[in-house]
Amino acid sequence: MAICCFPSPLKPITPATPLTNLKPKRPGILRCNFSLPTITTTEPEPVFTSVSCFAPATVANLGPGFDFLGCAVDGLGDFVSLRVDPSVHPGELSISNISGPKKLSKNPLYNCAGIAAIATMKMLNIRSVGLSLSLEKGLPLGSGLGSSAASAAAAAVAVNELFGRKLEVKDLVLAGLESEAKVSGYHADNIAPAIMGGFVLIRSYDPLELMSLQFPVEKDLIFVLVSPDFEAPTKKMRAALPAEIGMPHHVWNCSQAGAFVASVLKGDLVGLGKALSSDKIVEPKRAPLIPGMEGVKKAALEAGAFGCTISGAGPTAVAVVDSEERGVEIGERMVETFWKEGNLNAVASVKRLDRAGARLVGSVPR
Template sequence: MAVCFQFQSPLKPITFPSIRNQKKVEPVFTSVKSFAPATVANLGPGFDFLGAAVDGLGDYVSLSIDSSVSPGHVMISEISGSSKLSPNPLFNCAGIAAIATMKMLNIRSYGLSLKLEKGLPLGSGLGSSAASAAAAAVAVNELFGAKLGVDQLVLAGLESEAKVSGYHADNIAPAVMGGFVLIKSYDPLELKPLIFPQNRDLFFILVSPEFEAPTKKMRAALPAEVGMPHHVWNCSQAGALVASVLEGDVVALGKALSSDKIVEPKRAPLIPGMEAVKKAAIKAGGFGCTISGAGPTAVAVIDSEEKGKEIGQKMVEAFLEEGHLRSVAMVKRLDRVGARLIDSVPI
């Protein structure tokens, strides 16, 4: 949702469910490698409380016990895939989340070195910061025997999100947990996974233009107040969106995704060509389309990869014709797993 080196105070303090006073936590691996997926959030009427993970696109974190690093600290040894990120762990999404996870586990006797491979572009609206944070939180947790549950990993990631893009869990929760996740509340944190049926296919068509979404303008475009009729409308569409996910009804999901009358109408005009891209997606057979995160990526949904590619092509053409922007289309399945260990070296 935002670039990783931005800094912003969290809106509310984070409660750490630390496991202090419990048995000392020891590493079970000398090194691990983790992956966390991209996410689409602000799903139309799901603004600020619903997000979904995207398969085959995301960030990698490699983490090792490193005796040259001060105990209880993290050193970022390498960042690939982006030249814009700070190697200072206090200013880096992966670093912040790794430190938060270490605190939760009360790790004071080991230093860690972290390597971040960005598979996601920054500021594209695909949950880049959340993917780095989720991968780092999971890597630390797995390195020390997976003592923390997903809620705690989300809280660790949330500390990173709060610093870089505001206190919102709609990217970090699906990045950690996979699938669709509804954020029911923050205090206490209550996450509701919405299981999309296993026997149904859902593809996201993600079209990212070469355009830096004006983050400040995107935020300023949000109305402070919402008229009652629009409020009721968006609430009803949020309900329909949740039903469509649980029932695996991709047509209804698309329709709900397209139905936002509050945020998208204010933000879409700030992304050149977005309105035309949405029309093109639907005309080409997409079941629905909206802005992914705070943009500039457009996200449409469909039930077949082949159709998705055709639709993506039309969306790319619309970005070029109407927005004068070059763009790249990808067709990706729903990720049902979330952040995960992909490699490990035993002690």
């Protein structure tokens, strides 16, 4: 378990600053102009000509872990390729290509990967090298699987790898948070596990403190992720949250959060699933807004899942189990139920816990 403790230079922004308020002076190519601290005193040189990095999907909230627990899921995620580009002005970043949803902007200040990459360059004090970034989206937008965080995590790690890993994990999370704050609100429950892997508990924001919770390596943890063809309106999902919570429900959710953490550390999958299913505050308000969700949870549990809830703010449903084979069966039941009870097409993925987080997957030496 790692505990990272350092002062946050960022002021929490809730809700996220609208992107339309950001007016870059030179659209397309931008200097590092954030208020993040410079971590390296001397400017490092690139150790690669280019790198390619992957960052995984993440499941935030995790039932009673609303707004402070998240985990990473292997085999789903985004790729960022980054190269030294003499045609880009030194100290600047250009986005050369995005494969995936057409609606993503190539303007670095309008793009999750761009914002995180620039924040990381700022921390590294990069002034003499221009970079080109290419983003390959593997995650759908607005699915509740941490799509923006995956792009940001891959980009921050790519910049750090290109310049010889000068930054620590905590710095990379801060750089990623810079992006999350502008896109979906100042919350670290996606970006932290996307970078760190495994389960992460956000202990505080001011200063930012993160606890990595290690699920025992000898045990399997399988996620069944079922994404319906439905747009969960973020505003509506947030508006559904109660402003005030009665003491009994508060105590209940707190105890379940404690039980969740204990189950993760112990590798108790039954206990983990039970805690995942136990939220009495957020899920009961949000589930009715996703057609079929309540039936899907019931179907997952009846089919043998240890637990099931909404991933992030939805619409993806997440269930946990201990074998891929059973995960496939459970996924089929969940897809069927989204169709029967919600009249929605859905796709299922059966994936393992990602323990590594965002990482280098390819490089070209100088």
